[in-house]
Amino acid sequence: MTLTADAPASTALLSRDDFRKALEDAIKGREAKNASFSMAWAEGKLTREHFARWAENHYHYVGPFADYLGYIYGNTPDRFTGAKDFTLQNMYEEELADIRHTDLLIRFGEACGTTRERIEDPNNMNAVTRGLQSWCYAVAMREHFVVATAALVVGLESQVPSIYKKQIVPLREVYGFSEDEIEFFDLHITSDEVHGERGYQIVLDHADTPELQQQCLRQVRWGAEMRYSYTRALYDNYVAA
Helix, strand or coil, X not given: CCCCCCCCCCCCCCCHHHHHHHHHHHHCCCCHHHCHHHHHHHCCCCCHHHHHXXXXXXXXXXXXXXXXXXXXXXXXXXXXXXXXXXXXXXXXXXXXCCCCHHHHHHHHHHHCXXXXXXXXXHHHCCHHHHHHHHHHHHHHHHCCHHHHHHHHHHCCHHHHHHHHHHHHHHHHHCCCCCCCCXXXXXXXXXXXXXXXXXHHHHHHHHCCCHHHXXXXXHHHHHHHHHHHXXXXXXXXXXXXX
C-alpha cells in the first residue's frame, strides 16, 4: 500500500454523488482485503494457529464496537432521529440480538485451538491492534457524530463484506471448518452490507458543510489505513516472524 498525503480541503460543498465517490475513493488502495494477512488467508496459506492469533487480536478491535457506537449515539443530537436509531440498532445487533457477535468470534477462536480466556486477555493483542482500538475510542468520543460515523462505519465496517467474502470459502473448502464454527463470518457478510450502506447514507445526509465533508473524507482515509495496518501487522507478527 502506498500512502499519500491528504488532499487539500475543498472550499465548495460537494454534490451528493461527488461526495459518495470521494468517500469510496478514500478507501481505494487501502483496502484491508489486500493486506498480506488477508491475502495469505484467502490463498489457503495460513494455519489454525494463525487464526487463533487473529481471534485473540480481533476480539479487542471488534469487541468494544458497541462501546464506540455508544459514544457516537451520545454525541448525536436528538433531532437526528434516523442516525440515532441506526446507531442504537447497530449496538443492539452487536450485543443482544440472538447471540452476541463476540461469542461467535470466540467460538471460531476455540475451534482454532485457543481459549476464551486467552481471547479476552488484552495481553494477547499486539501493539498495532492496541493502537487501532485506541483510535476507535478516540474518534467515537471526540469527533462530531457524522465524522465518527464516517470513520468507523464507512472507513472500517463497510469493508467487512469484501474481506470476509474472500475468506469464508477457504475456511470451508481449504481449512475444513464447520458452518457453526464460521458463523461469525457469514453473519457479518450480510449485516455489515446493511450497516455500511446505512453509514454512507447518514454521512451523505448530515455532512452538510465543506468542512464536515473534508473531515469525513480524512477520517475515512485514516480508518482504511488503520485497518490495513492492523491486518498487515498480523502477518508480520505471527506469520513472517
